[in-house]
Structures are given as structure tokens and as C-alpha cells.
Amino acid sequence: MEWSKxxxxxxxxxxxxxALTGILMSGLAHVFLNLWGKxxxxxNYLYLCxxxxxxxxxxxxxxxxxxxxxxxxxxx
Numbered sequence: 001m002e003w004s005k006x007x008x009x010x011x012x013x014x015x016x017x018x019a020l021t022g023i024l025m026s027g028l029a030h031v032f033l034n035l036w037g038k039x040x041x042x043x044n045y046l047y048l049c050x051x052x053x054x055x056x057x058x059x060x061x062x063x064x065x066x067x068x069x070x071x072x073x074x075x076x
Contacts, residue, residue, distance in 0.1 A: 005061045013064070015057025022050040 005011045012020070026046045033040060 002062065006058055011061075013057050013061045016054055016061060017057075019050045019054035019057060022053070023047065026050065 002011075006016075009017065009020070026043075030043065033043070
């Protein structure tokens with residue numbers, strides 16, 4: 001298994017990067033909500049959604065075959 005595709009942001013795909021950003025921003029929002037004494041019902045489900053998106057992205061990243069990439073850039 002290529003661990004760098006899971007922990008190195010430069011090797012993450014879009015799904016993983018969006019999920020990681022979502023987790024971090026949700027965490028920051030959670031901190032501010034706690035500081036202000038506010039509570040949002042079901043806020044914790046955001047972490048579940050971001051986590052599932054990250055797992056999906058990781059699966060896609062680890063099983064991706066570079067030859068199957070449909071975004072070829074042809075230079076003539």
C-alpha cells in the first residue's frame with residue numbers, strides 16, 4: 001500500500017483533498033461554536049460525511065491505474 005497517497009496532500013486526489021479540508025474547516029467551526037456557547041443539532045454528522053468521502057477518495061486513489069486516466073494532455 002502506498003501510504004503517501006493517504007498522508008501526503010500532494011498525492012491525494014480531489015475527493016481526499018476536499019474531505020480533508022472539510023474536516024479541518026468543520027473542526028474550526030466546532031471550536032468557534034463551543035467558544036460562543038452555541039450548539040448545532042447533528043453537527044457531528046459532518047465528520048461522518050467527510051470521513052466517508054475521504055475513504056471513498058482513498059479507495060479511488062489506491063486503485064487508480066495511471067494508464068486509465070481520461071485526462072490526457074497531448075502536446076504536438
